[in-house]
Amino acid sequence: MTTQTEPARPAPVPDEVSAPYFEGARDGKLMLMRCLACGAWRFPARDRCDRCWSTETEWAQASGEGTLFSFVLMHQVYHPAFAREVPYNVAVVELAEGIRLTTNIVDCPNEAIHIGMPVQAVFEPVSDTVALPKFRPARG
Ligand SMILES: [Zn+2]
Structure with missing residues (x-):
């Protein structure tokens, strides 16, 4: 008799640029880059502001509040670690x-x-070491 083990789920590997985002998530905070020149939020993290082209930036805690813009239900198994999850939403x-x-x-x-x-x-x-931001229905 053999024992089957579940395949490991792929997990992001934070790099120098994305580390504050993943460290925040691990600590229960949604951290995003914000432009110090114009205040625009940036995601994913990158060197330059889309709005004003500034390279001055900070990491700031976002509210974590939002609305669902779009979604799909995945019925195909694209990775064996998710086989038990189908159909799952993205x-x-x-x-x-x-x-x-x-x-x-x-x-x-x-x-x-x-x-x-x-x-x-x-x-x-x-x-x-890594946590991912997910979203649940907001409770009024
Ligand atoms: Zn800016």
């Missing part, structure tokens, strides 16, 4: 700060997911 959330990020909706059956629903960030550990 969502684009528009944050109150105007940033859109790709994520998953959690604590909500797929049938109840709808575009425009208010959502709130939660943080799901995927390894000892």
Whole structure:
């Protein structure tokens, strides 16, 4: 008799640029770059502001509040680690700060997911050092 082990889920490997984002998520904070010259938020992290071209930046905590901009339900198994999860959702959330990020909706059956629903960030550990921002329905 053999024992089958679940394949490991792929996890992001933070680099020098993205480390503050993942360290924030690990600590339960949604951290994003913000331009020091014009105040525009940046995601993903990058050297230069899209709006004013400044390279001056800081990391700041975002509200974690947003609305569901779009989503799909995945029925295909693209990675064996997710075989038990299908169908699972892949969502684009528009944050109150105007940033859109790709994520998953959690604590909500797929049938109840709808575009425009208010959502709130939660943080799901995927390894000892990395957590990912996910979003659950906002509780009024
Ligand atoms: Zn700027």
